[in-house]
Amino acid sequence: MHINDFKIERYFAQYEFSARYLLSSSDCDGYAIKYVLDLASDDDLQVWENQTLGYTETKGSPMLRSAIAKHYQTLAMDNLLVLSPGEGNFCLMNVLLEKGDEVICMAPMYQSLYQIAESIGCKVNFWQPDYDNNNWYYNPERLKALVNNKTKLIIVNFPHNPTGYIPSASDWDEIINIARANNLYLFSDEMYHLLGANPAYKQIPACELYENAISLWGMSKSFGLAGLRIGWLASKNKAILAKVEAFKDYLSICNSCPSEILATIALNNHSQFITPNNEKIRLNIKYYEDFAQRNEDLLEFSIPRGGSTAFIKLKTSKTAMEYAEDLVKKTGIMLLPSETFDYGTHFARIGFGRRNLPEILSVWEAYHRSV
Ligand SMILES: Cc1ncc(COP(=O)(O)O)c(C=O)c1O
Incomplete structure (x- = not known):
């Protein structure tokens, strides 16, 4: 299989561990293992200390799946398959799609969400947003217009990386209705579920609302535990999950058991992880709003509805890539340009x-005033 480079990940590979400041990370600061273990019950600690380091169940341990299931209203343990988040996407596309199928995918989008489909030989039709002064809107009417008789799958991601967009409840219903009315699968990447400064914007997972929806969530973003490499697919369609499980045999086969235990503890103490992340996002958005007001000549910004990121418009004469390269060279600030999103x-x-966002913004402002 030929697959194009994953531009965002290649750009991060270049700078993530060498640049002094990371201005564009989509994850929150990672929590320490000690922080997780300090929240463990006596039973959890028994499991942690006595667990042997052998293979685990391909589906994910029953202990972990039952902790995940508590986060859904209408799903149970056997509606879940645990894997690393990117692996979930890779396996799912491979079991659902064949050459010649068409898929609809939001733009801009985390590349793997369309690249794998393209590599399989599918045609990807992009659902473009309306843009007005950094307000993003994904109109379900535009989505509906993209459906044709070859369409097999709709791929969405809310809260959206990078714009932070979350649809209104009625638009979300409309998106689900479009999938249902046309008998399409719906892959809903919900990696940023429950993350965001404004609790008014919440979304019911697609897997609760539609039997042919497959939702992806995991520990990386909402929980600040990306290093665990634990995510899961959730669906009422167990036949699809069974196919993905069989495909997983060719990749990781099973999950890391220390990660499964730490993930279980975090899921059972979810607010100790998600609430501080949301508080940090709320404060940082405030800082950023002030920064954006002071630097209107540099960029367009509006407060994102959810998630941990925003997609700002640069008013620079340089392209975003040229600007980002100069910024990182002169200040050590890594900024992710839209070229890496093909946008x-x-x-x-x-x-x-x-x-450290406030510190990064003061370095960026000094750079901006100096050029
Ligand atoms: C929308 C989206 N989906 C999936 C992933 C993959 O998550 P992970 O990096 O934990 O595999 C990411 C990571 O940035 C993401 O932004």
Whole structure:
């Protein structure tokens, strides 16, 4: 299988562990293992200390799946398959799609969500947003217009990386109705579920609302535990999950058991992880709003509805890539340019989940005033 480079991940590979400041991360600061273990019950600690380091169940341990199931209203343990988040996407596309199928995918989008389909030989039709002064809107009417008799799958991601967009409840219903009315699968990447500064914007997982929806969530973003490499697919369609499970035999086969235990503890103490992340995002958005007001000549920004990122418009004469390269060279600030999203040359992603954002903004402002 030929697959194009994953541009965002290649750009991060270049700078994530060498640049001094990360302005564009989509994850929040990672919690320490000690923080997780301090929340463990006596029973959890018994499991942690006595667990042997052998293979685990391909589906995910029953202990972990039952902790995940508590986060859904209408799903149970056997509606879940645990894997690493990117692996979930890779396996699912491979079991659902064949060459010649058409899929609809939001744009801009985390590349793997359309790249794998393209590599399989599918045609990807992009659902474009309406844009007005950094307000993003994904109109379900535009989605409906993209459906044809070859369409097999709709791929969405809310809260959306990078814009932070979350549809209204009625638009979300409309999106689900479009999938149902046309008998399409719906892959709903919900990696940023429950993450965001404004609790008014919440979304019911697609897997609760539609029998042919498959939702992806995991520990990386909402919980600040990306290093666990634990995510899961959730669906009422167990036949699809069984196919994905069989495909997983060719990749990781099973999950890391220390990660499964730590993930279980975190899920059972979810508010100790998600609430501080949301508080940090809320404060950072405030700082960022002030920064954006002071630097209107540099960018367009509006407060994202959810998630941990925003997609700002740069008003610079340089392209976003040229600007980002100069910024990292002169200040050590890594900014993710829109070229890595295949989305033009004048946007950039900002991440709100890192505690040193105020310091980064002051370095960026000094750079901006100096050029
Ligand atoms: C929308 C989206 N889906 C999936 C993933 C994959 O998550 P992970 O990096 O934990 O595999 C990411 C990571 O950035 C993401 O932004």
